[in-house]
Amino acid sequence: MTAQSSASAPLPPARASSGVAKLVVPSVIGALVALTLGIYGRLHHPTGIAINIAGFSSPGYVKSWLATGATVFALVQVGSALVMYGKVPRVTAPPWIGGLHRWSGRIAFLLAVPVAIHCLYALGFQDYSTRVLIHSLLGCAFFGAFTVKMLILPKRGLPGWVLPLAGALVFILLIAIWLTSAYWFFSTFGIKR
Amino acid sequence: MKRNTPLITLLTGAALGIVLLIASMLATPSNAPAGYSATVPSTPSATSAPASTPPAAPSSAAESPSAPSPSAPSPSASTAYAGAPAQADYAGKVSGGGASVAVAVHGSQVIAYVCNGSTVEAWLKGTVKAGRVVMTGKNHAQLSADSAVDSAVTMMAGDVTAHGTHYSFSVPMAQKPSGLYEATATVRGATIKAGWIVLADGTQVGSLETDAGSAAPSAIQAPRLDVATGTAEYDGTILHATLISGATGSGF
Numbered sequence: 018m019t020a021q022s023s024a025s026a027p028l029p030p031a032r033a034s035s036g037v038a039k040l041v042v043p044s045v046i047g048a049l050v051a052l053t054l055g056i057y058g059r060l061h062h063p064t065g066i067a068i069n070i071a072g073f074s075s076p077g078y079v080k081s082w083l084a085t086g087a088t089v090f091a092l093v094q095v096g097s098a099l100v101m102y103g104k105v106p107r108v109t110a111p112p113w114i115g116g117l118h119r120w121s122g123r124i125a126f127l128l129a130v131p132v133a134i135h136c137l138y139a140l141g142f143q144d145y146s147t148r149v150l151i152h153s154l155l156g157c158a159f160f161g162a163f164t165v166k167m168l169i170l171p172k173r174g175l176p177g178w179v180l181p182l183a184g185a186l187v188f189i190l191l192i193a194i195w196l197t198s199a200y201w202f203f204s205t206f207g208i209k210r
Numbered sequence: 211m212k213r214n215t216p217l218i219t220l221l222t223g224a225a226l227g228i229v230l231l232i233a234s235m236l237a238t239p240s241n242a243p244a245g246y247s248a249t250v251p252s253t254p255s256a257t258s259a260p261a262s263t264p265p266a267a268p269s270s271a272a273e274s275p276s277a278p279s280p281s282a283p284s285p286s287a288s289t290a291y292a293g294a295p296a297q298a299d300y301a302g303k304v305s306g307g308g309a310s311v312a313v314a315v316h317g318s319q320v321i322a323y324v325c326n327g328s329t330v331e332a333w334l335k336g337t338v339k340a341g342r343v344v345m346t347g348k349n350h351a352q353l354s355a356d357s358a359v360d361s362a363v364t365m366m367a368g369d370v371t372a373h374g375t376h377y378s379f380s381v382p383m384a385q386k387p388s389g390l391y392e393a394t395a396t397v398r399g400a401t402i403k404a405g406w407i408v409l410a411d412g413t414q415v416g417s418l419e420t421d422a423g424s425a426a427p428s429a430i431q432a433p434r435l436d437v438a439t440g441t442a443e444y445d446g447t448i449l450h451a452t453l454i455s456g457a458t459g460s461g462f
Binding site: 062077119122123126127130131133134135138139140141143146149163164166167168170171205206 | 214215216217219220222223226227230231234235305306354356365367369375376378380
């Protein structure tokens with residue numbers, strides 16, 4: 018693994034136009050991922066139960082805490098990205114900032130996966146309230162957006178705004194998902210284990 | 211990048227997801243797609259952790275495919291959402307197990323009751339259209355849910371709010387004696403209304419409104435209902451409970 022301490026620098030303008038074309042295939046794949054999750058969630062009959070994790074008082078709490086963990090790591094993502102791009106005044110990017118960004122992202126993603134599986138399997142794609150509909154839609158979109166981000170990272174020749182935009186989109190989606198689920202859950206049932 | 215590590219991250223997540231999905235499928239024998247017989251054990255096999263939520267749901271769902279209620283339509287093998295049977299009863303614990311909910315559908319009319327066996331409870335009335343149930347009750351109680359038939363198991367899933375408390379639920383169809391019972395009486399000048407939800411495993415949960423005529427009734431734990439006789443005793447008075455069943459039209 019190359020020691021990449023900052024995201025790829027903006028490329029000379031002459032290659033920018035073909036750079037965007039490289040986004041097409043990842044975007045299509047991301048869209049297919051989002052669609053597949055949504056269609057599965059809609060067609061699969063929700064069972065109301067799925068595997069549980071010991072130590073929590075209910076699956077709702079398991080998911081809310083895991084989702085909150087993912088969101089905390091997502092905040093680390095944004096913070097480290099800002100430092101990497103030199104956007105934080107008076108803070109220079111230390112050599113480990115890239116590693117922090119990558120690993121916090123991996124952890125956030127891997128925490129989100131069990132939550133999403135439980136959600137899709139036990140509850141399904143639901144639309145009986147606005148909150149639930151938004152959550153279902155954005156939940157699918159998040160994994161599509163994350164797929165896109167992972168697929169475009171190794172690409173050379175992308176315009177400089179692409180990675181920050183992809184990262185911002187993933188972040189905004191996760192925050193909105195967290196607000197329509199864990200945040201609502203803790204507000205309704207209280208913050209406890 | 212020498213190695214495509216983002217792709218590795220993505221594939222690791224996908225692999226984790228598939229493993230969890232398979233583990234979840236193994237943990238829900240009675241709701242598995244057609245091909246599993248209805249005689250699979252009713253306790254979900256725990257994987258690496260204790261068994262999960264509404265224990266009443268899988269055990270009663272295991273019973274319903276083998277003895278469908280006479281008024282239910284023949285089970286559909288489709289896994290897509292389909293409308294609920296026109297007369298049906300659903301009962302089970304809410305997600306997290308903190309309360310129980312029972313919904314009785316009779317044509318386009320629906321009666322529901324949610325209770326946690328003490329102060330959180332509400333009676334709701336509403337309508338059903340194309341499988342979507344929308345109901346309201348006293349003191350801002352609300353319920354909205356959808357029903358669907360999948361491989362001989364009919365479930366009703368949605369949200370209910372009662373006494374300021376919000377629950378999500380996904381409960382299977384119920385058959386007598388599992389179901390919803392109600393008793394109203396005047397005891398020492400006060401109108402009381404009790405509701406009991408009897409689950410398929412025989413357990414019951416019930417609350418009793420001590421001032422049922424009020425706009426925001428307060429409730430206590432109901433006395434135990436003797437399901438065989440349909441009676442319970444409260445404050446020296448015998449309460450006679452009626453079954454509220456959409457399948458038979460009782461209570462509508």
